[in-house]
Amino acid sequence: MPNRRARDLGITIGRGTPGPLNAITDVAGVRVGHRTVIRGDDGAPDAVRTGVTAIMPHEGRPWLEPVYAATHILNGYGELIGINTIRDWGTLDSPIVLTSSMLIGKAYDATVRWIARQDGDAGEAVMPCVTECDDSFLSNVLAEPISDDDVWGALDAAASGAVEEGCVGSGTGMQCYDFKGGIGTASRALEPEAGGSTVGVLVMTNHGDRQNLLIDGVRVGERLRDDMPIEHTEGSCIVIVATDAPLLPHQLRRVAERAGMGLSRGGSHASNTSGEQLIAFSTANRVPRDGAPYAPAAVPDGSAAGRILSAVFRATVEATEEAVVNALFASRTMTGRSGNTLFALPVDRTLELLGAAGRLSR
Amino acid sequence: MPNRRARDLGITIGRGTPGPLNAITDVAGVRVGHRTVIRGDDGAPDAVRTGVTAIMPHEGRPWLEPVYAATHILNGYGELIGINTIRDWGTLDSPIVLTSSMLIGKAYDATVRWIARQDGDAGEAVMPCVTECDDSFLSNVLAEPISDDDVWGALDAAASGAVEEGCVGSGTGMQCYDFKGGIGTASRALEPEAGGSTVGVLVMTNHGDRQNLLIDGVRVGERLRDDMPIEHTEGSCIVIVATDAPLLPHQLRRVAERAGMGLSRGGSHASNTSGEQLIAFSTANRVPRDGAPYAPAAVPDGSAAGRILSAVFRATVEATEEAVVNALFASRTMTGRSGNTLFALPVDRTLELLGAAGRLSR
Amino acid sequence: MPNRRARDLGITIGRGTPGPLNAITDVAGVRVGHRTVIRGDDGAPDAVRTGVTAIMPHEGRPWLEPVYAATHILNGYGELIGINTIRDWGTLDSPIVLTSSMLIGKAYDATVRWIARQDGDAGEAVMPCVTECDDSFLSNVLAEPISDDDVWGALDAAASGAVEEGCVGSGTGMQCYDFKGGIGTASRALEPEAGGSTVGVLVMTNHGDRQNLLIDGVRVGERLRDDMPIEHTEGSCIVIVATDAPLLPHQLRRVAERAGMGLSRGGSHASNTSGEQLIAFSTANRVPRDGAPYAPAAVPDGSAAGRILSAVFRATVEATEEAVVNALFASRTMTGRSGNTLFALPVDRTLELLGAAGRLSR
Amino acid sequence: MPNRRARDLGITIGRGTPGPLNAITDVAGVRVGHRTVIRGDDGAPDAVRTGVTAIMPHEGRPWLEPVYAATHILNGYGELIGINTIRDWGTLDSPIVLTSSMLIGKAYDATVRWIARQDGDAGEAVMPCVTECDDSFLSNVLAEPISDDDVWGALDAAASGAVEEGCVGSGTGMQCYDFKGGIGTASRALEPEAGGSTVGVLVMTNHGDRQNLLIDGVRVGERLRDDMPIEHTEGSCIVIVATDAPLLPHQLRRVAERAGMGLSRGGSHASNTSGEQLIAFSTANRVPRDGAPYAPAAVPDGSAAGRILSAVFRATVEATEEAVVNALFASRTMTGRSGNTLFALPVDRTLELLGAAGRLSR
Numbered sequence A, B, C, D: 001m002p003n004r005r006a007r008d009l010g011i012t013i014g015r016g017t018p019g020p021l022n023a024i025t026d027v028a029g030v031r032v033g034h035r036t037v038i039r040g041d042d043g044a045p046d047a048v049r050t051g052v053t054a055i056m057p058h059e060g061r062p063w064l065e066p067v068y069a070a071t072h073i074l075n076g077y078g079e080l081i082g083i084n085t086i087r088d089w090g091t092l093d094s095p096i097v098l099t100s101s102m103l104i105g106k107a108y109d110a111t112v113r114w115i116a117r118q119d120g121d122a123g124e125a126v127m128p129c130v131t132e133c134d135d136s137f138l139s140n141v142l143a144e145p146i147s148d149d150d151v152w153g154a155l156d157a158a159a160s161g162a163v164e165e166g167c168v169g170s171g172t173g174m175q176c177y178d179f180k181g182g183i184g185t186a187s188r189a190l191e192p193e194a195g196g197s198t199v200g201v202l203v204m205t206n207h208g209d210r211q212n213l214l215i216d217g218v219r220v221g222e223r224l225r226d227d228m229p230i231e232h233t234e235g236s237c238i239v240i241v242a243t244d245a246p247l248l249p250h251q252l253r254r255v256a257e258r259a260g261m262g263l264s265r266g267g268s269h270a271s272n273t274s275g276e277q278l279i280a281f282s283t284a285n286r287v288p289r290d291g292a293p294y295a296p297a298a299v300p301d302g303s304a305a306g307r308i309l310s311a312v313f314r315a316t317v318e319a320t321e322e323a324v325v326n327a328l329f330a331s332r333t334m335t336g337r338s339g340n341t342l343f344a345l346p347v348d349r350t351l352e353l354l355g356a357a358g359r360l361s362r
Helices: A083-089 A101-118 A120-125 A148-157 A249-265 A303-330 A347-356 B083-089 B101-118 B120-125 B148-157 B249-265 B303-330 B347-356 C083-089 C101-118 C120-125 C148-157 C249-265 C303-330 C347-356 D083-089 D101-118 D120-125 D148-157 D249-265 D303-330 D347-356
Strands: A031-039 A048-056 A067-073 A096-100 A129-133 A183-189 A198-205 A237-243 A276-282 B031-039 B048-056 B067-073 B096-100 B129-133 B183-189 B198-205 B237-243 B276-282 C031-039 C048-056 C067-073 C096-100 C129-133 C183-189 C198-205 C237-243 C276-282 D031-039 D048-056 D067-073 D096-100 D129-133 D183-189 D198-205 D237-243 D276-282
Touching (some): A031 A148, A067 A083, A067 A249, A067 D083, A083 D083, A096 A101, A129 A276, A198 A303, A237 A249, A237 A303, A249 A276, A249 B249, B048 B148, B083 C067, B083 C083, B083 D249, B096 B148, B101 B129, B129 B276, B198 B303, B249 B276, B249 B303, C031 C148, C048 C101, C048 C148, C067 C083, C101 C120, C101 C129, C101 C148, C129 C276, C237 C303, D048 D101, D048 D148, D101 D120, D101 D148, D198 D303, D249 D276, D249 D303
Parallel strands (some): B237 B276, C096 C129
Antiparallel strands (some): A067 A276, A183 A198, A198 A237, B031 B048, B048 B096, B067 B276, C048 C096, D031 D048, D048 D096, D183 D198, D198 D237
């Protein structure tokens, strides 16, 4: 039985209205697939608690129909294969594959062959976008945790509709403010006067220091100091922002940077050993591959652009903040390698703290 | 009679301990000078409500003893003369001069001559660091608002000790979340195990949309919707971070970026027409000018650096968040050109809202 | 009587074909204006040898019709007001004004008022793009070298047609590889299969070390070691690249960076005290100011884009290399403050060296 | 029998003096290892012509003793795992592994395990630096070209001393200006007044368009138009710059960027489908891993720094230019998959062209 999501429990992050699913998949065409890999008894030295999550920017093959994209690296102790192509070409032409830090090589290699199976030419040319957080606290990262099948499984599973959150896919072994964390998602539907587009966010959390945790601005972390892991391991946070607003690459870079502002709202200061890697893409244009001049849909820059751009910025901040909270609420206590345990956020006590602060709507 | 500061009223931003002055000047040697320029009757078309603020990185002449520095531009609708030298040389070798957007030319020109009066050679070589926010809502920026004397006055006034906040110096005509804003400052004294250094922040606010304003995580902006200006003019925010932690330029860039995370905590999403320009410098080293190899004090990078670096990051986020709140509390209602008025934050109602959310310590 | 240009003398830089004027003004609509300021006897301590050059991106008012633009700072000891807006908004909405390092404040201030005279609203909002090289070897930069009239004169003089080169406008007091330098320009007309667009370049040289000077790959600098200035003062180089190819901001950043590759061809390694500031803009789109979605002309990214993009890149490299050579050939010996003299490139000996290397076409 | 190197044949790139080996290994401690993988008959569809090259920054384990490093991406169609850590931490803490584009996943994965075999903890934490060029013209990149053993072989082979050039290691299947290319190296020994340090460069070439090829400024490419491959495939170029000059990360970024200026000297304009990825590191400091403040050796920034920094910049430009020429001279004609052939530079004709231009010293 899935946990209930934060908003269903009366927590209202920000002022905007979520899309129907309150998920990155509210942006039409965006697909998400998970493969969860759990192996070995709780506490076994070689226990594996890991996985792969794949985000497809649309319903087709991105190497045939790239979309505009950009990244911002808020904090650099993390790696993002694809970052250079995205910067210079301004396009995303592959799935975005998330996994464990030490497994990005395996994931890259398997994704190349997955693409090659569909289009041999692309398999020789497309350098897939792969990024990571470090799940080594719960998962033995040197125990050959994943196979090609696991990567292909996540890629093949990519689907629209509701997105499973918590300890699933690449989020399986991740933490969040010293609680169990993982995958979270949220979205915002912009009002017609702001362009009417949708902004969807997916996070893979692995960051945060318990005592700094804020939920909707309330300092719950200071009051939830038990159930700490035996070791504080501050990792990274990946944020993927999707939108159907017709943004150009230089505008998407600004959107990506706002995702980091959303992390800050939750209590992050992007600590030294973290890797806050932020990716934004727009589904509004499919960049032609024949090189002939064309006329993409675009928002013109300048003061008047604020009507649309600032709305996308605010939606990004809010949806990122909410996606992290969703990851916390969806995750359950997990024990992994060598007895290491990450405990789930105590939902009842959290709601109590929020209620006392006047931050529960029901 | 100065207003009381937020912390004196029971508002406790973050978890860290401020320095003795809770100001950027808690970093030994840092000096701040203001020159406030108020001219013309309230409401007159040519009323001027502007000024100049100067920050000296230490007690000496920065062109003789540069310090390491870095910048991060969170949002680019704003300009920062000096940005390129700071990036490539990693040093700040001049005062940082803050003023009105249209006046950076005047301020640059006057600062060049101020330097030249002291050291002719430097006057021919040092390109001073000048940055800005737009105060044109209250101040007629084309009415020759400032003279050389005003710039020199701010530079000559630079002193250690308590820093005047609110509608003073370059903050005179600025706003903050549609309230009257201006200059704010705050600091954090790090614990010995975090290196024992001090982080001080000075902000010039001119950003924010009322309904998004958060104070200590509480959504006060939603509840304080009267006393709006006749026009919403979303401007910029300059943040100067000073520290005596021995940070190298590439580390200071990371510190500067964290200042933006502090703005986010207050409700900013760095809207399209804003210019969030973030500067960080360290007073720990005076970079020799003879080019001979030397051995600066430094924090080594790597996981273990987090002990010091992450503490500086958190201090920067917190002090930035608090400095913005201090700017709000210190500012008073002001009427400028053509009857335009910015109203002060209603302190009593604000405290009431914070109290109801359990966020007042007394 | 103007000197003859390098190409007229048989020097053929690169493989591409110049436009009709071999100048930045071959890009339709681009206009250039110079104001030369020469004051004081040769050798007088307060002699002024300076000026202002203005580039208008099209025949209209850029604040009403911005164009896409980008910058690359190859070397940072130089400042470029406007850099942040260009990066985040991707647009150039003002003239580009070139002058002496210490005079960018004056030039900014005068340009603000020049804009305000035409459009009061713009005068309160547009932060003009101003950049610089250091002409203090020949010019007393503290002797109030320029007035508002000088800036306005350059702006008002902006015209299409042939561009005056050498010791003119902002290039008046500048050097080039220890010879007299200044303004240079060149262009390339792309073939139809490369999109048929034009790339025009204007440089303000103030860089280079004599012994490194290459002309068309020939090491002429090593062989032209007399007529050295009494002091080697390595300054900066500003390169403005204009094109009517329909490039988006992220593509123009790549174009700007290629201008630095063109400087390298001439013998530059962008030495420490230099400020290689590179700006590129495209006249193909006028960005609407009402914020409503639109469809700009664009080159799609990806492998196939190389047909157009790589051609623009090569044209940029070649035209930049040639523009520097043109600046050298057009400049004449000048004596400035305190007897400081920069000598003109000895054209006959240069041609002889090129001829011996087989690099003269006639 | 190895081919003779360019300098031995009378070609003198630039003005500086090479170190004893004219190789990256002239920087004390730097080690290079190659593993060449040639499989399948000439012309077979599944022929493999690839390999791995590893650069160790010093004689020890870089994860125990990181060095300061920086990167510059001149052109982004190429990927560099490690780029984010290098940027934010300013350090290189792993070997640099070069291979084929589609094989960076394999190489990453194998390098993780190679590190783990030596230090289990590091194997769980160090994200190795891996970068690539595309050798798919000669090599079937989907035919599982390399094994873990190949990666380990290159890593284990890393040694000081002369560096094998040409069709070796990761350079095995690469091209250069439509000739056969591969690995090249060169160095410069700075004069005592420039700090006396050494700058060493290693390139993996896969870039360039024949007609643009310059050798020592002479347009040899225009005159060597036969022996063209059946397809022009413009790839990337990786440049590794090592120095023992005590440079800090922000200074090394400038050095890395200069490597691109060296590529330009050879005729590159960094075409659209290329990936010019530039890495610089300094062996002067081993960054302590305990986080305690320390005092690294450093060059202070500022005008006087030019004595050392500009010398390093020029050395980088020259050594990069020469390393590319060395790759050309060392490479021999190779036939790979499906009959694709890359022809060696015709050395005699090249020397003839250089001689005619007066560019042969003997």
